[in-house]
Amino acid sequence: MNSRQHAATGAARRQAMAEHVMRQGSSSVTELAETFSVSVMTVHRDLDELERQGMVRKFRGGATAQASSVFESNIVYRLTAHQEEKEAIARYVAGLVEPGNSIMLDDSTTALAVARHLGDVTPLTVVTNFLEAIKLLTGVPGIRLIALGGEYHPTHDSFLGVACVDAVEAMNTDLVIVSTSAVSDRYAFHQEQEIVLVKRAMLQSGTRRILAIDHSKLGRVALHRVAPLDVFDTIVVDSLAPGEAIDRLRERHLNVEIAEI
Known part of the structure; x- marks a missing residue:
């Protein structure tokens, strides 16, 4: 797999991961690793990028799309x-x-x-x-x-x-x-x-x-x-x-x- 294909695969996985978290409201890193058949480290990197895009928020051990007292939920x-x-x-x-x-x-x-x-x-x-x-x-x-x-x-x-x-x-x-x-x-x-x-x-x-x-x-x-x-x-x-x-x-x-x- 060349670098462009790898990037496309990663982007598709992150989009699917964001949609999964939004459907569930929140998900653990372990659950996401099992769901998407990737390592825990890969999940952390994906969540870092999704948080940067404002799609989800990371917390210790997982991520959430739900609002808190200091963060609003993403529009999606x-x-x-x-x-x-x-x-x-x-x-x-x-x-x-x-x-x-x-x-x-x-x-x-x-x-x-x-x-x-x-x-x-x-x-x-x-x-x-x-x-x-x-x-x-x-x-x-x-x-x-x-x-x-x-x-x-x-x-x-x-x-x-x-x-x-x-x-x-x-x-x-x-x-x-x-x-x-x-x-x-x-x-x-x-x-x-x-x-x-x-x-x-x-x-x-x-x-x-x-x-x-x-x-x-x-x-x-x-x-x-x-x-x-x-x-x-x-x-x-x-x-x-x-x-x-x-x-x-x-x-x-x-x-x-x-x-x-």
């Missing part, structure tokens, strides 16, 4: 997680949108699910920094699409940084729809400060603000506070959310709506 993993819950939330949130609205969507996969329904509520102006949403909405009849620029981050498939924040701050929309990685009784959180800065700017630029979160986000915290929950006009969660968690939010006079799965 997030697109496959809690799909039924996100779809229920998206249908509910789309029902809150009125023809003629201007809407800002963040780079969350929940907001992307909402974007899939917006063609039914036209005419609309949609503003987003999420490349996947931009591609989805391009050419949809009745949607005026405004793409927010900035530095492209492949881990999130979105545009972030100072240029993105500046672009957001220059706008004012009727409705802002965001999601976050974690929600306590008082605050919404996210792990990465660049994303936090963009979300904060978005919340400042909207007349109405909707927080769309699946039940897995409740009762958690992450490294950075995005905003107090009382800045949101509506919080939409799926019907798998624990009743006690919903009660605690409503005790704080928050408007929590349940999207039935």
